[in-house]
Amino acid sequence: MRMMTQVSISGYRSLRDVTLSLDVLNVVTGANGSGKSSLYRALRLMADIAQGRIIQSLAIEGGLPSVLWAGPEAFSRGMKQGVQPVQGTRRNNPVSLKLGFSSETVGYAIDLGLPIPPPPPTRFSRDPEIKRESLWAGGTLGRNNVFAERAGPSVRIRDATGAWRQAMHNLAPFDSMLTHCSDPREAAELLGLRERLRNWRFYDYFRTDAEAPARRRQIGTRTPVLAGDGSDLAAAVATIREIGAADEMDEAIADAFAGATLEVGGADGQFELELRQHGLLRPLSAAELSDGTLRYLLLTAALLSPRPPELMILNEPETSLHPDLLAPLARLIARASARSQIVVVSHAQSLAAALREEGAREIVLTKRLGETLVDGDDDAPAWRWPAR
Secondary structure: OOOEEEEEEEEEOOEEEEEEEOOOEEEEEEOOOOOHHHHHHHHHHHHHHHOOOHHHHHHHOOOHHHHEOOOOOOOOHHHHHOOOOOOOOOOOOOOOEEEEEEEOOEEEEEEEEOOOOOOOOOOOOOOOEEEEEEEEEOOOOOOOOEEEEEEOOEEEEEOOOOOEEEEEOOOOOOOOHHHHOOOOOOOHHHHHHHHHHHHOEEEOOOOOOOOOHHHOOEEOOOOOOOOOOOOOHHHHHHHHHHHOOHHHHHHHHHHHOOOOEEEEEOOOOEEEEEEEOOOOOOOEEHHHOOHHHHHHHHHHHHHOOOOOOOEEEEEOOOOOOOHHHHHHHHHHHHHHOOOOEEEEEOOOHHHHHHHHHOOOEEEEEEEEOOEEEEOOHHHOOOOOOOOO
8 A cells, every 4th residue: 555654735724834744544633723624625635636626626615815825924933922913024935825745655746826917818817827746756855856847838757768858838727737748658657646646535524414315225336435425325335245345344333333233125226224233123224324323334335445545534524423433433444544544634532532542643733823733843744845
């Protein structure tokens, strides 16, 4: 399993300049408003780059001006000590939103900014532009380890001999080099990174209300990956039973609900969940389950996917769960981390504690003067951004 070891974010919401070290299993905690949701959204934006959707995703959030860091470019010592008011100072660097990550073998960074006036005649003058992109070997960007780099509309790629080749001269400011220069014959590294990003999986919203799709019977098809909204839960469970970790699913259900078993019933191609519990004369259907029970089953199907992703991010998985389910959930997440790198963003200290017991790296976010900081950031890993 390839693992992301560092994430760096600059200029996004409260994340003025944050670099994190990641392990195989990670839990991000902190008080309300400390920046957990911003970190989760930033990770989603990175994945959207490979789908060619980063500009559209920023538009959904209100556009670049709405998501940029709203504080000063830097804090003086007096501001930090409270003896000087926080105020704008002369900007030394261009307006910028930067996202980057690296593993032991490869790193990538993107820098988005404002269009340079005057723009050409267009109805889309408020769209941000991709200013720089860089793909390099190893954990830290250097002079001699870059595979591919983009400066404005120009993209160049280093070939097998180490010589640079001009790949594009006119790449549109809203297109990433990951989506437009990933020729498998000439840019295998770009193609590989694009596919890695497309493989990342996010779960942040499972409907469990009375009309939730997961509560209904459904036509069953092989489903190795649970949908983001959990609408194909019964099919996903049946797929795990047939080609996946059926024994692990049995363990996860029994760990959470003593004596219970989970099956998939139905007829004529229609699938329906059946939770059998000790003492009951018939199984309970998904329509009869509590919100918390249904959510735990959804998380089980997501985490035991027969097609595990390289990276899975769970946002507040504890929502609507009974406290007694948090320890079994932590054990389930820990087992899944043998197949996927996992980042859990959570408000629940009990879940964070249970994950720590399972060996998770805890990342605690705090906020000072509106800026998200990482506890113990004195040990933050070194990070270099590509220069504009």
